[in-house]
Amino acid sequence: MIAELGLAALWLSTALAVLQMVSGAMGMRDGANSPFAIYARPAAVVQAFLAVLAFFLLLYAFAVTDLSIKLVATNSHSAKPLIYKLTGTWGNHEGSMLLWVGVLALSGGLLAGMERRLPEKTMSATLAVQGFVALGFYAFLLLSSNPFERLPIPAVEGGGLNPLLQDIGLAIHPPTLYIGYVGLSVAFSLAMGALITRQVTPDFAKVLRPWVLGAWVFLTFGITAGSYWAYYELGWGGWWFWDPVENASLMPWLAATALLHSVSVLAARDALRTWTIMLGVLAFSMSMLGTFLVRSGVLTSVHAFAVDPERGSFILALLGLYIGGALVIFALRAGSISEGKRFTVTSREGALVFNNVMLSAILAIVLLGTLYPLLTEAFDVRVSVGPPYFNPAGAIFAIPMFVVMAIGPLLRWKDDKPARIQFELALLASVVIAVIALVAIFGDYSILAVLGLALSIALAIAALLPLRGRNIRRVPVATWGMICAHFGIAVALFGMASESAFTSEKLAAVAPGDTVEVAGWNIQMESVDPVAGPNWTAIEARILAARGDEEPTILAPQSRNFWSPPQPTSESALITRWDGQLYVVIGDQAGTDANGNNRWQLRVWWKPFVTFIWYGGLLVAFGGILSIAGRVRVDLKRRKAVEMGKERREDMDALAEGDAIDGKGGTGGNTSAAEPEPAE
Amino acid sequence: MMRLILAALALFAAPIVSQSVYAQQAMPPAPYAYVQLEDPALEAEAAALMETLRCLKCQSQSINDSDAPMAGDMRHQVRSRILAGESPAQIRSWLVERYGDYVSYEPEVSSTTWPLFAIPLLLLCVVGLVLLRRLGKRRSDGPVSGEAS
Numbered sequence: 001m002i003a004e005l006g007l008a009a010l011w012l013s014t015a016l017a018v019l020q021m022v023s024g025a026m027g028m029r030d031g032a033n034s035p036f037a038i039y040a041r042p043a044a045v046v047q048a049f050l051a052v053l054a055f056f057l058l059l060y061a062f063a064v065t066d067l068s069i070k071l072v073a074t075n076s077h078s079a080k081p082l083i084y085k086l087t088g089t090w091g092n093h094e095g096s097m098l099l100w101v102g103v104l105a106l107s108g109g110l111l112a113g114m115e116r117r118l119p120e121k122t123m124s125a126t127l128a129v130q131g132f133v134a135l136g137f138y139a140f141l142l143l144s145s146n147p148f149e150r151l152p153i154p155a156v157e158g159g160g161l162n163p164l165l166q167d168i169g170l171a172i173h174p175p176t177l178y179i180g181y182v183g184l185s186v187a188f189s190l191a192m193g194a195l196i197t198r199q200v201t202p203d204f205a206k207v208l209r210p211w212v213l214g215a216w217v218f219l220t221f222g223i224t225a226g227s228y229w230a231y232y233e234l235g236w237g238g239w240w241f242w243d244p245v246e247n248a249s250l251m252p253w254l255a256a257t258a259l260l261h262s263v264s265v266l267a268a269r270d271a272l273r274t275w276t277i278m279l280g281v282l283a284f285s286m287s288m289l290g291t292f293l294v295r296s297g298v299l300t301s302v303h304a305f306a307v308d309p310e311r312g313s314f315i316l317a318l319l320g321l322y323i324g325g326a327l328v329i330f331a332l333r334a335g336s337i338s339e340g341k342r343f344t345v346t347s348r349e350g351a352l353v354f355n356n357v358m359l360s361a362i363l364a365i366v367l368l369g370t371l372y373p374l375l376t377e378a379f380d381v382r383v384s385v386g387p388p389y390f391n392p393a394g395a396i397f398a399i400p401m402f403v404v405m406a407i408g409p410l411l412r413w414k415d416d417k418p419a420r421i422q423f424e425l426a427l428l429a430s431v432v433i434a435v436i437a438l439v440a441i442f443g444d445y446s447i448l449a450v451l452g453l454a455l456s457i458a459l460a461i462a463a464l465l466p467l468r469g470r471n472i473r474r475v476p477v478a479t480w481g482m483i484c485a486h487f488g489i490a491v492a493l494f495g496m497a498s499e500s501a502f503t504s505e506k507l508a509a510v511a512p513g514d515t516v517e518v519a520g521w522n523i524q525m526e527s528v529d530p531v532a533g534p535n536w537t538a539i540e541a542r543i544l545a546a547r548g549d550e551e552p553t554i555l556a557p558q559s560r561n562f563w564s565p566p567q568p569t570s571e572s573a574l575i576t577r578w579d580g581q582l583y584v585v586i587g588d589q590a591g592t593d594a595n596g597n598n599r600w601q602l603r604v605w606w607k608p609f610v611t612f613i614w615y616g617g618l619l620v621a622f623g624g625i626l627s628i629a630g631r632v633r634v635d636l637k638r639r640k641a642v643e644m645g646k647e648r649r650e651d652m653d654a655l656a657e658g659d660a661i662d663g664k665g666g667t668g669g670n671t672s673a674a675e676p677e678p679a680e
Numbered sequence: 681m682m683r684l685i686l687a688a689l690a691l692f693a694a695p696i697v698s699q700s701v702y703a704q705q706a707m708p709p710a711p712y713a714y715v716q717l718e719d720p721a722l723e724a725e726a727a728a729l730m731e732t733l734r735c736l737k738c739q740s741q742s743i744n745d746s747d748a749p750m751a752g753d754m755r756h757q758v759r760s761r762i763l764a765g766e767s768p769a770q771i772r773s774w775l776v777e778r779y780g781d782y783v784s785y786e787p788e789v790s791s792t793t794w795p796l797f798a799i800p801l802l803l804l805c806v807v808g809l810v811l812l813r814r815l816g817k818r819r820s821d822g823p824v825s826g827e828a829s
Contacts, residue, residue, distance in 0.1 A: 354815070
């Protein structure tokens with residue numbers, strides 16, 4: 001029953017997406033005069049409810065392990081802990097696509113239900129585009145990846161979930177990323193709506209901004225969580241490997257970062273109109289491309305994709321349709337939208353344009369490095385593109401970007417003289433030179449790591465410089481958001497550079513009682529015992545780790561063997577200190593020592609300041625949240641002020657008419673009480 | 681009681697352990713698969729190289745990060761060749777000769793990979809042009825005007 005309800009809800013949502021699209025298109029053509037125009041908003045809202053309902057029904061089917069549903073039978077197991085039964089819902093293709101579509105409908109519903117500031121025609125066009133996008137993905141779900149398909153005969157037991165995915169990190173990071181991916185669909189629809197109705201104005205940018213910021217916060221958080229998950233779950237101590245799946249999440253983030261800065265310029269200065277639209281299209285295109293890469297099977301092998309191309313080609317066709325369509329509309333309309341207000345190179349807009357170009361260039365490098373191996377594989381030439389390519393190629397653009405990022409926020413809008421901020425420039429330059437010199441004296445490290453360290457410290461200082469000479473208590477919340485996010489980037493960069501420059505590693509075969517030393521840590525293996533969990537067995541080491549003379553901490557890394565499906569995993573053990581992390585993994589048995597005791601492979605890392613990478617990521621996301629909060633507050637204040645101003649004008653009119661001479665005066669507020677757009 | 685449970689668990693886990701031990705013993709001896717070189721400078725050289733070599737049996741992992749037997753074998757090759765005085769570049773080209781371009785995460789300019797290098801260069805030019813058009817032009821416009829629009 002549950003499965004049929006879910007399927008019915010999905011079909012109904014599809015029908016509503018058609019209604020939303022048609023009604024939106026009518027409203028776009030005829031404005032509010034069209035009798036059909038009124039259906040778009042309710043269709044979007046009800047659709048959101050139904051699509052989310054369908055997702056919750058699938059969640060329920062997983063919770064009770066309904067083995068008559070094919071998807072549950074293939075991907076779940078009755079002996080799994082409940083939490084992993086639930087997270088298993090999106091640990092597979094169909095379930096994660098349902099989540100994707102659910103979030104898409106939900107964001108469309110929120111937009112339709114809450115957004116009242118845009119001109120009605122623009123709103124209709126936006127909803128039509130959103131309905132059109134949703135329709136394609138409903139069709140994909142229903143025609144080629146039905147999550148509610150029944151088995152003719154219910155299975156006796158499920159196939160189980162990939163053990164790597166049985167971790168709390170998985171519970172949060174894919175849904176977070178999906179919310180970010182799909183939140184960008186609203187940015188795409190709004191950009192298209194504004195482009196079609198020629199309403200690329202600061203007001204439009206103010207409507208667009210919270211959506212971009214929101215999606216970006218989720219993307220930032222999702223990437224941070226995903227990176228940390230890979231770090232401790234995969235058991236090799238790395239936090240980023242330029243893996244295509246990682247790149248698939250990074251590309252929308254790069255585009256969204258450029259977009260949110262561009263939107264801010266449009267909102268504050270009425271400049272960069274075409275840029276904002278273009279980046280809006282680019283950001284969602286990258287989301288869809290990421291979905292294609294991860295979901296089509298093209299990554300495991302291009303040939304596997306060629307053998308079973310149904311799903312992949314479907315998403316590819318959708319990708320072509322939406323991106324191609326958007327670009328055609330862009331080409332037709334871009335000429336009629338002027339660039340907006342002018343500015344010089346040495347202005348804040350100039351810096352933002354520079355960095356948006358740099359972000360786009362980094363995006364192009366990542367795109368090239370990700371797609372190129374797939375392309376050559378199609379011609380039976382296999383090449384690998386990895387960190388030795390991405391790091392230097394990305395750095396060509398990233399280093400100038402960090403430099404401009406440090407200076408940009410200090411410049412004024414429109415036009416500024418570099419001489420005005422010469423003290424700041426000199427300060428930052430001397431910090432960079434001093435750090436490079438200092439690190440070069442202490443040791444021989446890679447040039448990128450050294451530059452990263454120097455730039456991160458300069459950036460951290462630069463992030464705080466906009467506060468100089470200002471009354472701290474009067475700095476707008478949104479400006480605090482910018483400071484926090486830029487500071488977060490500096491913190492993360494410091495962590496990355498420090499990890500790559502200063503990590504020490506130790507491999508050893510140890511018997512109980514033996515000691516290993518790494519970077520001032522004494523690591524003593526006490527014992528190795530077998531343990532068992534609900535769906536795995538493991539070898540667990542008991543290890544005492546102490547730095548210097550401190551009290552030892554007990555660590556228990558495991559080498560786990562899951563039995564459904566059978567797969568070994570390493571459960572690392574970590575000690576977190578303010579200045580880094582100790583990372584311990586136990587491997588296979590490695591023969592016996594002289595006394596006949598069993599020895600075990602132990603791999604130990606000391607990673608100085610590695611945690612800063614994720615603290616930085618969290619700070620960036622928090623900066624985004626602050627920025628949204630600040631904007632919303634200003635917006636509410638302004639609305640209230642406008643209302644009060646209106647009231648007062650009415651009162652004045654009434655006074656002028658002379659029939660309420662003793663009436664109350666102004667109610668205090670007026671429009672000019674609204675805070676000016678916080679500069680950032 | 682505790683002892684009894686542990687014994688039961690040990691029995692339960694025993695087949696898995698012996699299996700992995702067997703798997704190791706079945707392999708040709710590769711002493712440097714899990715043993716670092718004595719000289720830290722040489723080991724650092726080896727580690728840097730191993731981080732950029734693909735484990736051919738895994739999905740997106742370097743041989744430095746993989747527990748696959750083949751990765752262990754390759755680590756042994758890299759470490760013993762470094763110890764024998766070969767340069768990382770020599771070892772890389774030896775491995776590429778043996779396993780193809782796919783084994784190296786560091787693509788080199790060749791007939792199949794030239795776009796990986798040509799496109800970024802092109803990109804540099806495009807970036808330069810875009811910036812010139814967007815930002816450079818303003819200078820010749822003289823002082824910023826058009827504010828009234």
